[in-house]
Amino acid sequence: MSAIIPINSLTTPLPLDELFESCAPLEIEIGCGKGRFLTTRAQKNPQLRYLGIERMRARVGRVEKKIKRLNLKNVRILRLEAFYTFYYLLPVRSVRTVYVFFPDPWPKRHHRGRRLFEPLFLDTLCARLEVGGTIQIATDHAEYFTKIRETFAADTRFIETEAMERAPDEQTEFEHIFRSQGLAIGQCAYQLCDTPIPHLPPLTIPPEMEPRANA
Ligand SMILES: C[S@@+](CC[C@H](N)C(=O)[O-])C[C@H]1O[C@@H](n2cnc3c(N)ncnc32)[C@H](O)[C@@H]1O
Numbered sequence: 001m002s003a004i005i006p007i008n009s010l011t012t013p014l015p016l017d018e019l020f021e022s023c024a025p026l027e028i029e030i031g032c033g034k035g036r037f038l039t040t041r042a043q044k045n046p047q048l049r050y051l052g053i054e055r056m057r058a059r060v061g062r063v064e065k066k067i068k069r070l071n072l073k074n075v076r077i078l079r080l081e082a083f084y085t086f087y088y089l090l091p092v093r094s095v096r097t098v099y100v101f102f103p104d105p106w107p108k109r110h111h112r113g114r115r116l117f118e119p120l121f122l123d124t125l126c127a128r129l130e131v132g133g134t135i136q137i138a139t140d141h142a143e144y145f146t147k148i149r150e151t152f153a154a155d156t157r158f159i160e161t162e163a164m165e166r167a168p169d170e171q172t173e174f175e176h177i178f179r180s181q182g183l184a185i186g187q188c189a190y191q192l193c194d195t196p197i198p199h200l201p202p203l204t205i206p207p208e209m210e211p212r213a214n215a
Contacts, residue, residue, distance in 0.1 A: 003077050010088065021073055027095070034066075035066050049080060051076055055079060068172050091128075093130050097135070102174040121153065125201060128136055129192040137188050138175065140186070148188065152190050161189045
């Protein structure tokens, strides 16, 4: 069986307990790239389930190969946009830990709406994380780091908690490159408080995102 999860429905929550061999706590890495962190953690923690979400086909293919080579039974990978996945496809309060390492910073002002860490993403986190669950974040982009911290600081449903240190064999591909260049890396982590599950209304597509026949 392939580690890549087939997408049978774009609106029905994933049947997590059928997709994995156990009902263990679930950890998710968003934008898992070539899978270094994901596969190393899964190997070290066979008592947990891991899901990698990555939208680039070639990277998903590489992660799949690693999972096969290491014969890992507790990891699956989904080739889909992460915000959408959190919004529509994850069951309520189903995730213990979320990892986001070096999310695309979209540095141009007119692209900033594409960033992951927006208030609506925090709503989806609030709906999908277990109470007490955490999100671990690292980025080399100072301005985005400040913005991420401000976004969480403004949201009383989360409290700041200790950011993790990754062992050298767990550092992601980008982390390796940035550390070898001596770049500063910002790290932070937040824990979900006991708070009501927010209602996530159906998303509307802004007119400029509507598919065009001649696009
Ligand atoms: C800058 S790279 C970092 C990759 C990896 N986390 C690392 O540290 O080596 C960002 C990765 O996230 C993926 N990505 C960015 N935004 C995404 C999204 N909204 N949904 C899924 N994957 C996304 C990209 O395809 C890319 O592989």
